[in-house]
Amino acid sequence: MSLLEVRDLRVRFETPLGTLRAVDGISFDLEEGETLGLVGESGSGKSVSILAIMGLVPTPPGVVEAGAIRFRGQELTALAPSRLRALRGKDLAMIFQDPMTCLNPLLTIGLQLSEVLEVHLGLSRREGLKCAAAALGEVGIPEPEGSLACYPHEFSGGMRQRVMIAMALLCRPAVLFADEPTTALDVTIQAQILELLVNLQRDHGTAIVLVTHDLGVVAGRADRVQVMYAGRLVESAPTTPLFETPLHPYTRGLLASVPRLDREPESTLASIDGQPPDLLAPPGGCAFAPRCSLAVEACREATPELESPMDGRLVACPRHAETPVENPAEGAAS
Amino acid sequence: MTSDERPLLVARNLTKHFRGRDGSVVRAVDGVDLTLERGEALALVGESGCGKSTTARMLVGLHPPTSGSILLDGVEVAHLDARGWLPLRHRVQMVFQDPYSSLDPRQTVGSILAEPLTIHGLGKPRERRLRALALLELVGLDPRCVNRYPHEFSGGQRQRIGIARALTLEPDLLVLDEPVSALDVSIQAQVINLLARLRDRFGLTYLFIAHDLAVVRQLCDRIAVMYLGRVVETAPCRELFKDPRHPYTRALLSAVPIPDPAIEGQRQRIVLQGDVPSPSHPPTGCAFHPRCPEREQVGDRCVTERPELLELAKNGDPLGDPRCSACHLST
Numbered sequence: 001m002s003l004l005e006v007r008d009l010r011v012r013f014e015t016p017l018g019t020l021r022a023v024d025g026i027s028f029d030l031e032e033g034e035t036l037g038l039v040g041e042s043g044s045g046k047s048v049s050i051l052a053i054m055g056l057v058p059t060p061p062g063v064v065e066a067g068a069i070r071f072r073g074q075e076l077t078a079l080a081p082s083r084l085r086a087l088r089g090k091d092l093a094m095i096f097q098d099p100m101t102c103l104n105p106l107l108t109i110g111l112q113l114s115e116v117l118e119v120h121l122g123l124s125r126r127e128g129l130k131c132a133a134a135a136l137g138e139v140g141i142p143e144p145e146g147s148l149a150c151y152p153h154e155f156s157g158g159m160r161q162r163v164m165i166a167m168a169l170l171c172r173p174a175v176l177f178a179d180e181p182t183t184a185l186d187v188t189i190q191a192q193i194l195e196l197l198v199n200l201q202r203d204h205g206t207a208i209v210l211v212t213h214d215l216g217v218v219a220g221r222a223d224r225v226q227v228m229y230a231g232r233l234v235e236s237a238p239t240t241p242l243f244e245t246p247l248h249p250y251t252r253g254l255l256a257s258v259p260r261l262d263r264e265p266e267s268t269l270a271s272i273d274g275q276p277p278d279l280l281a282p283p284g285g286c287a288f289a290p291r292c293s294l295a296v297e298a299c300r301e302a303t304p305e306l307e308s309p310m311d312g313r314l315v316a317c318p319r320h321a322e323t324p325v326e327n328p329a330e331g332a333a334s
Numbered sequence: 335m336t337s338d339e340r341p342l343l344v345a346r347n348l349t350k351h352f353r354g355r356d357g358s359v360v361r362a363v364d365g366v367d368l369t370l371e372r373g374e375a376l377a378l379v380g381e382s383g384c385g386k387s388t389t390a391r392m393l394v395g396l397h398p399p400t401s402g403s404i405l406l407d408g409v410e411v412a413h414l415d416a417r418g419w420l421p422l423r424h425r426v427q428m429v430f431q432d433p434y435s436s437l438d439p440r441q442t443v444g445s446i447l448a449e450p451l452t453i454h455g456l457g458k459p460r461e462r463r464l465r466a467l468a469l470l471e472l473v474g475l476d477p478r479c480v481n482r483y484p485h486e487f488s489g490g491q492r493q494r495i496g497i498a499r500a501l502t503l504e505p506d507l508l509v510l511d512e513p514v515s516a517l518d519v520s521i522q523a524q525v526i527n528l529l530a531r532l533r534d535r536f537g538l539t540y541l542f543i544a545h546d547l548a549v550v551r552q553l554c555d556r557i558a559v560m561y562l563g564r565v566v567e568t569a570p571c572r573e574l575f576k577d578p579r580h581p582y583t584r585a586l587l588s589a590v591p592i593p594d595p596a597i598e599g600q601r602q603r604i605v606l607q608g609d610v611p612s613p614s615h616p617p618t619g620c621a622f623h624p625r626c627p628e629r630e631q632v633g634d635r636c637v638t639e640r641p642e643l644l645e646l647a648k649n650g651d652p653l654g655d656p657r658c659s660a661c662h663l664s665t
Binding site: 190219 | 596
């Protein structure tokens, strides 16, 4: 049994313009202590997927349907809201791109951290504040005791991100969902925060689902990577093989279109022509087909299912073997 | 000096101080020297709050500098107001980061693209219309979209419109403030290629403001690194990425993640401690000294004396382009 099992998760939003299928049937497992990278571009459904697992998609307008979301074998979709609340923040924690979405600007940092421990672990305010100070020290906040009386606005963006991480890890969760945790930060601060996450994971064995659009961020930290496009998983593989021999045409295109700091640039950067599909009116068949150089008529008719061409790898493209898997840097320029 | 040899733009000792809410002086830009040669693409990079966008805004006349000089093709423009800029405006144009807020939602694309011509009294309505159609084609959009409104376009398409608008008056210099930062990777690559193509075709000069160094490497010839309101290093791109000299540049480069697990696994990363100090209370001496991993090698001089941006000795390559660093270690 995996730590977290997700089966056929679907999320749609009923909008005035029609039904928007943000997540269109994704399944995956997360093992204890693993770091899973979930990558994709805006609108690919990566954030909505984890919000749905956490039970945080507002309904309405959202509608969540799932075959199963099991945490340690326990079905979360059938859980009463109060039971889910008890899990959330304790066993399942989440950090966001913008710390101000989860920190209350009107309460001191100490009170907000202590509250988590009081609610979930039944600590007193005094014990809570003591643990909060220790947690702030652990994430590298200078003068943790003194910081307890500070308000969120008194911290810089990087420091607020640390406070949020401290808060998420207070109850030693089994799973940490990190939704673009460093996207709003400068690279030198990003390096600090990612190092912090790696160290905390090593010390506590937390499994991390790292949601990001930055392939560089997952390359250094994830054990396994899942690529999403238009609400579906298109590829899943251990990190090194995924970067060395990407199978899905979208993954290949994505890797080729990232400018590289460590290489002399080609005169033209490879790019993927066209736009991601409109999720209110998705194309029939494979959503990537209109932008795909390998697409044939059949791709536009049936949506390809994930298949496993080799051990540990999944790809949703029946034509992935049609061209030799080449080095992405040499991919065709448009 | 003939006008062809003269640099297109020279900024000297440019400063911009804002008054903070608590009455303190925020030194957003604190003595910046920049030279832009004709036809080159210069990147101005640095982290949030380093003053790169404020510098760009001064160079196009959107912020009056507190002091300093800006020579645009030999003409002093630092203290011109909007009316003084009007006859020069066609030479310098700007592309903004956010393609959502920088286009008027109530104008059609055709009208947005023709507006600069209207303001400058150029052409007849029909000619302006034709120019708008040609511009759309130039940036890879369907000219049939000319009557649509900005909200009908995706982020990448809107950025193309922003670029087209900047090209309406056939400028010499484009100041691009983070033009691809808001775009997804696959769309970002399209816009980078478009910018490279336009530069080749029209011989444009670019000042490219960015925080993404990999994008800079793809597009630019030369790079100036800013930290807390000052330029700390300038070098041709190919040299800077191979051999960064300033300790801040080294840390910055080492912090950029590389999408290759084999490389990431072996990298020795310089993780800087602490945050960027506040520009209203900059550290004494070298502004980078509280975070500098190499400060020990120099000692007190870093705390007491501000290093000037000085030209470095050319290592065995007397014809190489000059590079400069503002660090006591390199002098």
